[in-house]
Amino acid sequence: xxSRLLVELAFFLNVSxxxxxxxKFFRNxxxxxxxxxxxxxDFTMIAMxxxxxYILIRHVKHEVSPQWLFFNNYIISIFFLTEYLLRLWxxxxxxxxxxxxxxxxxxxxxxxxxxxxFKKIAASKAGFVFSPAAIVDLLAIMPFxxxxxxLRIFIIFRVFKLFRYTKSLRQLLSILASKxxxxxxxxxxxxxxxxxxxxLIYVMEANVPTSKINTLFDAVYxxxxxxxxxxxxxxxxxxxxxxxxxxxxIMAGIAVIAFAxxxxxxxxxxxxxxxxxxxxxxxxxxxxxxxxxxGYNPLAHEVxxxxxxxxxxxxxxxxxxxxxxxxxNDGFLVLTFDSALLHTYHTMQLDFNTQVNSVxxxxxxxxxxxxxxxxxxxxxxxxxxxxxxxxxENRRKLTLAGIDEIVYTQELIGxxxxxxxxxxxxxxxxxxxxxxxxxxxxxEIILDAAMAKHFFEVECQELFQKRxxxxxxxxxxxxxxxxNPDARMVVDEGDIAIVIGTRTLINEFKALLHKKVRR
Amino acid sequence: MIRxxxxxxxxxxxxxxxxxxxxxxxxxFVLFTMxxxxxxxxxxxxxxxxxFDLSDDWKIIEERFDPSRVIVFCALExxxxxxxxxxxxxxxxxxxxxxxxxQDHESxxxxxxxxxxxxxxxxxxxxxxxxxxxEKPTVTEVFHEILYExxxxxxxxITIPKDSFVVGKHLYxxxxxxxxxxxxxxxxxxxxxxxxxxxxxxxxHHIDPDxxxxxxxxxxxxxxxxxxxxxxx
Numbered sequence: 040x041x042s043r044l045l046v047e048l049a050f051f052l053n054v055s056x057x058x059x060x061x062x063k064f065f066r067n068x069x070x071x072x073x074x075x076x077x078x079x080x081d082f083t084m085i086a087m088x089x090x091x092x093y094i095l096i097r098h099v100k101h102e103v104s105p106q107w108l109f110f111n112n113y114i115i116s117i118f119f120l121t122e123y124l125l126r127l128w129x130x131x132x133x134x135x136x137x138x139x140x141x142x143x144x145x146x147x148x149x150x151x152x153x154x155x156x157f158k159k160i161a162a163s164k165a166g167f168v169f170s171p172a173a174i175v176d177l178l179a180i181m182p183f184x185x186x187x188x189x190l191r192i193f194i195i196f197r198v199f200k201l202f203r204y205t206k207s208l209r210q211l212l213s214i215l216a217s218k219x220x221x222x223x224x225x226x227x228x229x230x231x232x233x234x235x236x237x238x239l240i241y242v243m244e245a246n247v248p249t250s251k252i253n254t255l256f257d258a259v260y261x262x263x264x265x266x267x268x269x270x271x272x273x274x275x276x277x278x279x280x281x282x283x284x285x286x287x288x289i290m291a292g293i294a295v296i297a298f299a300x301x302x303x304x305x306x307x308x309x310x311x312x313x314x315x316x317x318x319x320x321x322x323x324x325x326x327x328x329x330x331x332x333x334g335y336n337p338l339a340h341e342v343x344x345x346x347x348x349x350x351x352x353x354x355x356x357x358x359x360x361x362x363x364x365x366x367x368n369d370g371f372l373v374l375t376f377d378s379a380l381l382h383t384y385h386t387m388q389l390d391f392n393t394q395v396n397s398v399x400x401x402x403x404x405x406x407x408x409x410x411x412x413x414x415x416x417x418x419x420x421x422x423x424x425x426x427x428x429x430x431x432e433n434r435r436k437l438t439l440a441g442i443d444e445i446v447y448t449q450e451l452i453g454x455x456x457x458x459x460x461x462x463x464x465x466x467x468x469x470x471x472x473x474x475x476x477x478x479x480x481x482x483e484i485i486l487d488a489a490m491a492k493h494f495f496e497v498e499c500q501e502l503f504q505k506r507x508x509x510x511x512x513x514x515x516x517x518x519x520x521x522x523n524p525d526a527r528m529v530v531d532e533g534d535i536a537i538v539i540g541t542r543t544l545i546n547e548f549k550a551l552l553h554k555k556v557r558r
Numbered sequence: 559m560i561r562x563x564x565x566x567x568x569x570x571x572x573x574x575x576x577x578x579x580x581x582x583x584x585x586x587f588v589l590f591t592m593x594x595x596x597x598x599x600x601x602x603x604x605x606x607x608x609x610f611d612l613s614d615d616w617k618i619i620e621e622r623f624d625p626s627r628v629i630v631f632c633a634l635e636x637x638x639x640x641x642x643x644x645x646x647x648x649x650x651x652x653x654x655x656x657x658x659x660x661q662d663h664e665s666x667x668x669x670x671x672x673x674x675x676x677x678x679x680x681x682x683x684x685x686x687x688x689x690x691x692x693e694k695p696t697v698t699e700v701f702h703e704i705l706y707e708x709x710x711x712x713x714x715x716i717t718i719p720k721d722s723f724v725v726g727k728h729l730y731x732x733x734x735x736x737x738x739x740x741x742x743x744x745x746x747x748x749x750x751x752x753x754x755x756x757x758x759x760x761x762x763h764h765i766d767p768d769x770x771x772x773x774x775x776x777x778x779x780x781x782x783x784x785x786x787x788x789x790x791x
Binding site for chain 1: 753
């Protein structure tokens with residue numbers, strides 16, 4: 040009966056949307072670094088740890104009010120206990136284990152093995168309970184530490200919890216963990232040296248009346264202080280034999296320090312690129328309005344420079360390490376990833392629909408651009424895709440891959456050549472407007488209802504007369520360009536005004552339009 | 559001076575596109591290639607073609623064309639060859655109009671120094687277009703329509719004749735926007751220099767004969783405006 044209820048409950052929880060939603064919420068809150076509310080949770084935990092440690096320090100020489108002690112001993116502990124239980128819950132899914140056991144037994148036409156399921160649940164939860172982080176969490180909760188003065192020092196376990204909430208500390212631990220073997224060798228070497236020197240100094244000095252080293256503990260203490268090159272000087276060998284031991288251990292101490300330093304430095308050097316990459320991914324995952332450039336080459340450099348000069352956020356994906364270094368030297372934000380792989384975007388935790396403005400495919404190969412386009416289209420149907428076309432015969436393939444805009448340089452040059460040979464000055468004018476090098480620019484202003492209403496009222500002001508050219512209005516719905524509109528024309532909401540003028544004048548025009556709107 | 563002869567040097571995807579766009583515009587058109595296989599390809603594509611080398615022997619041009627009526631497109635694949643070709647042509651023909659393609663800005667500077675009248679830096683042009691398409695898609699569309707599509711809206715440059723009614727007037731005194739339904743984008747004011755100035759810059763230019771107006775408008779409006787000026791487009 041109990042088994043049946045358990046199985047039914049497991050099935051219910053497994054499909055319950057509210058249960059899944061709740062679990063997802065807590066998983067994000069505790070484990071997802073990109074979840075917006077996680078940082079608030081982390082700050083709260085860090086604040087509680089800081090308060091705990093402050094109370095511990097304050098309590099050494101001063102009285103602390105009972106309310107604060109209660110808060111420290113119980114409220115914070117309950118908070119930590121809740122977090123511990125939530126982590127235990129999230130570690131794995133009990134309902135899934137029960138269902139798997141039930142389906143396994145059903146397949147073999149056996150009755151549900153309750154004990155088998157229980158053992159599996161216990162084993163999987165034990166994996167969490169005995170993990171170092173969970174042990175620290177548990178020790179940080181125990182309120183009896185705070186009641187017994189001697190054990191109050193165990194509150195310091197709460198400080199270890201900081202590793203959970205600060206990424207840099209976690210990275211430090213992972214870097215050191217990568218040198219586990221070297222650190223173990225160093226510890227073994229130090230331990231052997233301490234043991235040998237402690238015994239030797241004890242044998243040499245313990246029976247000498249003028250020596251302060253009388254016990255084995257004194258000898259071990261002296262050895263540790265000497266080998267790690269601290270040398271307080273409270274215990275010193277007085278015999279010749281003892282001093283010879285001291286000389287040996289001082290030399291060994293230098294080796295220990297050098298070895299320890301080299302381990303830490305080499306660990307950081309090896310992991311530096313990885314850490315930088317992780318930091319970049321983390322930064323990119325929080326960015327908005329990204330122009331994502333796939334592939335780095337001279338054209339990508341030009342495009343990225345222009346976009347960046349207009350204060351746009353540009354992210355480059357390039358798998359070739361040499362090109363990545365080149366892009367980094369050029370000052371761009373570049374990630375060493377293959378833009379054609381789905382894995383790249385999962386690792387980057389990039390949401391195309393909310394974070395990316397456009398994707399620009401600039402690989403020097405139509406094959407690669409098509410492949411990348413299909414990968415991105417698999418993630419977002421609506422993200423604007425622009426690609427360079429290398430060979431004209433591939434145009435249709437790029438269109439079929441879902442690319443919205445195709446730039447075929449050769450065709451562009453052909454069209455321009457016609458203009459440049461027929462109307463060289465006119466071409467120069469257009470080129471100057473496009474490159475924005477002459478101080479005069481062409482800009483499009485999207486008009487909302489209020490801006491549309493006041494458009495000609497502002498445009499007719501003396502400041503803009505003759506100096507601000509309204510080339511036309513683009514009516515999006517009709518896809519029609521209304522050239523040289525006069526003040527009698529009705530401007531609609533959503534119309535795009537194409538204006539030409541100096542940047543200062545256009546900015547002033549826009550500012551006045553907005554001012555009118557606010558009024 | 560009317561230039562009615564066009565020569566394209568090199569046969570590749572760029573020169574092919576240029577040839578397709580201009581060969582109908584010029585009664586005398588020839589494509590020069592550096593080897594027989596390219597010449598065969600050019601012929602197969604329907605273009606009259608000849609073989610040339612980068613020596614200083616330009617008899618083939620001297621005999622066939624009047625250099626002052628020729629416009630040359632230097633579209634060799636290699637920038638160094640293009641620079642050499644440009645300097646070689648300029649040293650032989652002072653009056654020839656040279657338009658050269660450059661892969662990047664650095665080569666563009668060298669081509670200008672070598673004597674090209676106009677250089678098209680491919681990389682910069684492509685990058686400008688891409689960025690414009692991303693940031694100002696409507697502007698790109700409008701420009702495309704004005705420049706390349708068969709729409710009635712055009713950009714034109716008009717040289718002011720000596721006896722035009724605008725000579726002696728100031729630019730801002732002209733009421734072209736309402737009167738002729740055209741927009742004056744820029745002016746080449748020879749009093750101030752050989753390059754153009756945007757009308758938006760705020761300088762009220764004094765109009766003299768031979769100044770050039772760069773205007774945008776519908777074809778028939780441009781024709782009416784140039785007729786009023788007594789000029790040819």
